[in-house]
Amino acid sequence: MITALRDAWATLVPDLSDRPENRHGPLPPLLVALTVVTGLVDAFSYLVLGRVFVANMTGNVVFIAFALAGSPDFYLAASLTALAAFALGALLGGRLGVRFAAHRGRLLLAALAAEAVLVLAAYLCCLLLPHAESGHARYVLVVLLGLAMGAQNAAARRLAVPDLTTTVLTLTITGIAADSRLAGGSDSRIGRRLLSALSMFLGALVGGLAALHGRTGLPLLLAAVLLVLAAAALARPSRSTPPWTRTAA
Structure with missing residues (x-):
């Protein structure tokens, strides 16, 4: 447990010194x-x-199969x-990756x-368009x-x-179990992996509560605020070139 908490803390509050071993700088919390x-x-x-995902493409592939099988609950x-x-957005993210290949901070800032x-x-569409x-x-x-x-996914992949x-x-949760001490591993990066799963859970929970019990577009407003705050946090680091800004090994 102490190892997991230490790992999670190091992810959320990384060492921002210019030492070469700090390979990811402020990228993990962002x-x-x-x-x-x-x-x-x-x-x-x-x-x-x-019943459509805009980020989880595995789910959409399965939904397409269900729709083709004749289920009335899914929309082809x-x-x-x-x-x-999503594929077109990934293409955009890939182009940004090429454009900012020499500086990971500027790549993430452009994607944000x-x-x-x-x-x-x-x-705004939710606010202005009826139904x-x-x-x-x-x-x-x-x-x-x-x-x-x-x-976003293409930029994260490049980072x-x-x-x-x-x-x-899927692979994150697999790593939690497969690299655990029970499986004979060393619990490598367990805190970061648990934090990743918890982050998505919390986002979905808050988004679900907002969508079902608040205003329809409220999850999008919250997401936009997070994106703007992340971009603001990255604006200053993107002006310099410490070791973490170079392509990860």
């Missing part, structure tokens, strides 16, 4: 924040837009739209800015959020901070 964003956004998309067009938008604009646009959860408005929201989450992919937990 990626934890993005994991919370994923929970918020997917809670909104699933609960408000109707919505899942296909989310999948296409793009994502914040898209999520804010989705929130945003149905009809054409629903697909506008799916596209905007799919683009945002695809760009390559272990166990902080921001949208996928």
Whole structure:
């Protein structure tokens, strides 16, 4: 337990000195924040837009199969739209990765800015469009959020901070069990892995409560605020070039 807490603390409050061994600088806590964003956004998309994910593409692939099998509870067009938008967003994130390949801080800052604009646009759609959860408005929201989450996932992949992919937990949870002392491992990075899972859980919980018991677009507003705060936190570090800004080994 002490090891897990120490590891989680080091993830949330990393050593920001310029020593070469500090390979990820301020990136880990920012990626934890993005994991919370994923929970918020997917809670909104699933609960408000109707059984479609905009970040969890594994779920959408399964939903497409269910729809093709004849289930009336899943919507083929919505899942296909989310999948296409996510792929296009990942393409955008990939281009940002090439553009800012020499500086991981600037890469994440660019991705955060793009994502914040898209999520804010989705929130405004909720405010301005009647019945945003149905009809054409629903697909506008799916596209905007799919683009945002695809760009986020591509940027996180390029940053390559272990166990902080921001949208996928399957391998993270596998690592918690497979690397545990019960399995003969050393509990490597267990605190970070547990923190990643907890972050998505908390984002989904808060997003679910906001969507079901608050205003429809409230999860998106909360996600946008987190994105803006993360971008603000990264603005100053992105002006310098300490060792962590270079491509991860």
